[in-house]
Amino acid sequence: MSGDDSQQLCLDPHGGMPRLLEIMARLRDPETGCPWDVEQDFDTIAPYTIEEAYEVADAIERRAWAELRGELGDLLLQTVYHAQLASEAGHFDFDAVVRSISDKMVARHPHVFGGESRDKTADDQTRDWERMKAAERAGKAERGTLDGIAAGLPALTRALKLQNRAARVGFDWPSTDDVIDKITEEARELNEARETMSEAETFEEFGDLLFVVANLARHLKIDPEAALRAANAKFTRRFRAIEVALAALGRRPEESDLAEMDALWDAAKQAEKADVNEVEVESHGKRAARQS
Template identity: 55%
Template sequence: MQPSRDISRLIEIMAALRNPNGGCPWDLEQDFASISNYTIEEAYEVADAIERKDFSDLREELGDLLLQPVYHAQMASEQGLFDIGDVVYAITEKLIRRHPHVFGEDAARNAGGAKAKWDEVKADERARKAAKKQAATSLLDDVPQVLPALARAEKLSRRAASVQFDWPDWHDTLAKVREELDEVTSAAQTNDKAKVQEELGDLLFAAANLARKLGIEPEAALRDANAKFTRRFRYVEARAAADGVALADAGLERLDGYWNEIRARDRSGGV
């Protein structure tokens, strides 16, 4: 078995790994549930490589991610459910159907028009799925449960906004954030952890909604904030080490002083 640029080789390798006669014992033990976390993890690693602009790493991570649908399709094929060809057919059919302005006669003059067409087709797909199930359905049914909570909050509020269940503008949404913050303050004074958790959840949901109203992806915003905090805290650690002070012994006043140094440097555009 030799590596190849042809995806059929990847499919062959996956089949060999899952072959009961001579396959990999670990791969043979896996099922859809045990692999699902790896699928999510690989997607995050792709995003991380993009964030770092490490395109050599991105190539490798995209390969790891590509393995996941091949892996799932192999297991499905073994059970007679579907194979990788069915997966490819489904996505190509969906892309053609969702882009009538490209592959059909409908016209979309700009990106906004194309997005409107996409949303229109998706809404029709949800309606057809509901009819097929012959059961009551919700606009929120196909927002994945496994999304990071902040990203899911943004998608839930976006879906609700599609039927005008939304604040008129970001000013009203910001007022809601302030209202939820006040409720967190009140709950914190009761020492009722369950209530505090509930109100904090409401505050985070309102913040995600505000981000959407401002055209910001909350998950991306928080990821950037995490990166900024990490960079600044490393500066604090370096300053403490340069002064010969252990972090645990430095005290809040000294550490806050280091923190304010890097904040001031950031504001001034220094390095």
């Protein structure tokens, strides 16, 4: 592509995917590109890829649809970036990435693109998907039950995946009650021994406790990462309410004490519950009006 054609494509608002690919190629040009982009490699870009994926999840949880459009674009750029790096190194290009995922989706959905019946539940389809993934792992010489689970996943997510794999071969507590009993046991042991354990032992025992908590999330069919993100958001909202309340009194948190901040926390909690109840009453009224 000539320089003029490249420039025209990069500035064309209707250029679509070819435009984005050309922009990335231009940014990576050793002579005319952006010095920062030229210096990057797979290792330096990978953290941004993870961050962008979380920002997509955050926008979805907040139902921030206008933001989601931009966040998805940021995440797409990460794929384009890695594909450009791979192309420069002679590994593969963006078309190969698209072809790979397209082939995978077709192969894993024979009930849509092949002759298999669609007369299955979502759980049936999930089991079929896992069987196909297991066959693919076998083809890659990944023989172990836990093979192929990325070590770079967030720890709670990886714990969940490890436990799911082990459960498929029967290594699992039979009931949720058993998991809760184990959490109680682990917490008690940690509490009783924390004064006598070494720092390394305390670290290990605390990790064991978190691992069992992740297992409880699996038994309850809860995404622990999403649950913790929600808890973080709730803590942020309520602590900010404390700061606002103190600011109205002309003070900052460090000028308060735990008892006062605890009371303000409870007030923020009650206010949130009142807001939720008000929304539920309003929603119920609208439904009743539609039905009348």
